[in-house]
Amino acid sequence: MDSSEKYQIIDPLEIPEKKAIIDRVLEDNAELNGATMVILNQLQEKIGFISKPMQAYVAQKLGVPISKVHGVVSFYSFFTTTPRGKHTIKFCLGTACYVGGIDQIIEKAKQVLGIEPGHTTPDGLITLEVCRCVGACSQAPVVVVDENVHGRVQPNRFPKLVQDIQKSETA
Numbered sequence: 001m002d003s004s005e006k007y008q009i010i011d012p013l014e015i016p017e018k019k020a021i022i023d024r025v026l027e028d029n030a031e032l033n034g035a036t037m038v039i040l041n042q043l044q045e046k047i048g049f050i051s052k053p054m055q056a057y058v059a060q061k062l063g064v065p066i067s068k069v070h071g072v073v074s075f076y077s078f079f080t081t082t083p084r085g086k087h088t089i090k091f092c093l094g095t096a097c098y099v100g101g102i103d104q105i106i107e108k109a110k111q112v113l114g115i116e117p118g119h120t121t122p123d124g125l126i127t128l129e130v131c132r133c134v135g136a137c138s139q140a141p142v143v144v145v146d147e148n149v150h151g152r153v154q155p156n157r158f159p160k161l162v163q164d165i166q167k168s169e170t171a
Contacts, residue, residue: 026061049080085120085127087165090144094133100140108155
């Protein structure tokens with residue numbers, strides 16, 4: 001069971017307010033050149049993810065094959081098909097970070113949060129992701145929390161990063 005199965009995810013098409021947003025995005029952009037990409041970008045931004053039912057709905061409304069919509073969503077890493085957490089922790093897999101021990105930090109994250117990279121905690125607070133070089137090689141190994149780069153991270157310092165996120169939510 002992955003983390004998204006531990007809590008109920010209601011598809012945005014089943015939530016009237018979200019469906020209204022989806023319909024508005026479709027209506028405002030359906031006639032544009034490159035409408036599929038424009039619409040998917042706006043849906044990712046406004047809804048936070050593009051579920052498989054949303055992909056089918058967009059394809060139907062645009063009159064294009066679902067494979068075209070799914071192809072765009074699966075090709076670009078910006079798009080996600082499941083909700084992301086309120087906060088994102090990214091592990092740099094660039095050469096310097098890899099040599100610096102990022103794999104040990106990822107293992108520590110899996111222990112602390114109970115999820116694998118690419119998944120979200122059951123409370124929807126944190127998503128773990130891996131990424132390629134973030135350009136902070138002199139600070140390897142690097143972990144990016146939301147938009148903040150943390151350098152020279154050691155496995156025993158990782159729990160504090162999580163605690164800081166949790167504290168920011170209760171403050």
